[in-house]
Amino acid sequence: MKKLYIFILKSYIGPLILTFFIALFILVMQFLWKYVDDLVGKGLEWHIIVRLLLYASSTFVPLALPLAILLSSIMTFGNLGENYELVAMKAAGISLRKIMMPLVMLSIVISITAFLFSNYVLPIANLKFHSLLYDVRQKKLALNIKEGIFYNGIEGFTIRIGNKDQDKNIIRDVMIY
Structure with missing residues (x-):
């Protein structure tokens, strides 16, 4: 019975790890899509972006883990059934309860x-993630304001920028209401 348990666990661990990282990757890509405006054009160093992604991915672990467990168990028992190994175990008199x-x-x-x-771990990672995201958002605020569009991001003020020079960090034709 011990060899059977080891065989089932070995056939389960591979899909579990693979589906966990695929689900985590999808969730991190969704995060990047959501916060791409805050990250692009700020001149951030690569290690800051990696830290931000690491903190965000630790936030997504509780979401990706149940998906990985479910999908890998379906894949494992599907493969066992497809290769008639599940039928052989049942024919040997092993109940499904013992197989699972x-x-x-x-x-x-x-x-x-x-x-x-x-x-x-998650509360610490969330705190570090939000503080790092706040710092990233506060860096080069002029780059958040798009040209020719009224910006209401600052409470009590409406700002419109005519044009901006990315290289010199200069903004021109500024109207503040």
Whole structure:
């Protein structure tokens, strides 16, 4: 029975890791799409962007982990059924409950780890993410204002910029209401 459990776990771990990183990648790309206006044109160094993505990806771990567990278990049992290994196990008299036992135990361990991650690591990562994002947004504020469009981002003021020079960080034809 031990060899069977090891076989099932080995066939489960690969898809679990792969689907976890694919789901995490999709969520991080959605984050980039949302915050691309805050990041582009600021002259940020690469390590700041990597830190921002790292903090954001730690925020998405609790979202990507259940997807990875579900998809990898479907893929694992699908492959076992496709290769008739599941039929062979059932023909040997092994119940489905015993076949699923290593995955249930691993899912419990992953759930406890995810709870501890969400309880201890995630608040710190969220704090660092939002403080770094605030710092990034405050850098070169003139680049956030588009040319020829009224900008209401500053409370109590409406600003319109005629044109701006990206190289020299100069803005011209500024109207403030």
